[in-house]
Amino acid sequence: MTSKLATQSPWRALIADDEPHLAQYLRSQLALLWPELEIVHIARNGVEAADRIAALAPDLAFLDIQMPGLNGLEVAQGIEGATRVVFVTAYDEYAVEAFDQAALDYVLKPVKNERLARTLERIKTACAPVQSYARLADALARLMAPPQQPRLRYIRAARGDLTSQVAVEDIIFFHADDKYTVITTAAGEHLIRTTITDLASQLDPDQFWQVHRSTLINLAFVEGTRRDEASRLFVRMKGQAKELPVSRAFVHLFKAM
Known part of the structure; x- marks a missing residue:
């Protein structure tokens, strides 16, 4: 350089x-x-x-x-x-x-x-x-890193007027959106107020990776990665049309892929 x-x-x-x-x-x-x-x-x-x-x-x-x-x-x-x-x-x-x-x-x-x-x-x-x-x-x-907490298995989340118990294993990714964090599953989106930082400390790091300050992904749903003409890395999730950007601080996680 x-x-x-x-x-x-x-x-x-x-x-x-x-x-x-x-x-x-x-x-x-x-x-x-x-x-x-x-x-x-x-x-x-x-x-x-x-x-x-x-x-x-x-x-x-x-x-x-x-x-x-x-x-x-x-x-x-x-x-x-x-x-x-x-x-x-x-x-x-x-x-x-x-x-x-x-x-x-x-x-x-x-x-x-x-x-x-x-x-x-x-x-x-x-x-x-x-x-x-x-x-x-x-x-x-x-x-x-905050003090170690028990791993989450279910998350209570809102979808319209309904509050549901969402199984963590069904979550494709989390994305922070203004005041809320959006949970994306195959069935749709739910809203919670828990921050990405707090979620990362409660989820299994072998299953969920943080790829951006506002995004956590479930590795079980990773379809592949792509680099654009500026060498920026994006991750593709199964069943999702929108690619998720990977910040440079987390690019190294995907070197083995």
Whole structure:
């Protein structure tokens, strides 16, 4: 992969933090340490950050981890382009060790110039591909994992005025849709309010894979995969006309297929 510097095109970055004064402080420090860096947007929450990253495709995204809507880890999981992530975190030394082991870029709060400068220098001089996304996915999973809960066998879900017991083995995939999560089965769609993150922690990981921050699929219904002209990966589910996009953080799961 060619170094960004070799193209002589300006770097573009997005900052996401729900505390405006911290976002502005980071912006001011970046202006001092890297004057050529263009800040294309400052997002106030994770949902806005995910939307703007998808629309603007910045080279860098400085993501606070604790944000409303979507946290920084969930935003990173959903990135489908080449945006490189730098986590801005207040996590303690034990959590930070997970970042180090996965070769992720991060800076601790309160942001110190010396640490930020080292991160920027590593980014500017890197000629290799950005993060190893297999390791990224593993590190995010470790940091986000809640305490182990019993595996779900049935889910109570609404379909119109009727509330049903849906057997987990009959579910083709889950997809987060605004305030609800949609359950898709061969019989139709049902709605629940449980988040994808909570579902992932309660489902059998050998049966259900998360392929996007908003999507969980049942491997029993996977028909195949396809790459488009931009090398983006999509998964096809049995009996479903619509393909499901796979975020780059989860592409490695399909290498054996």
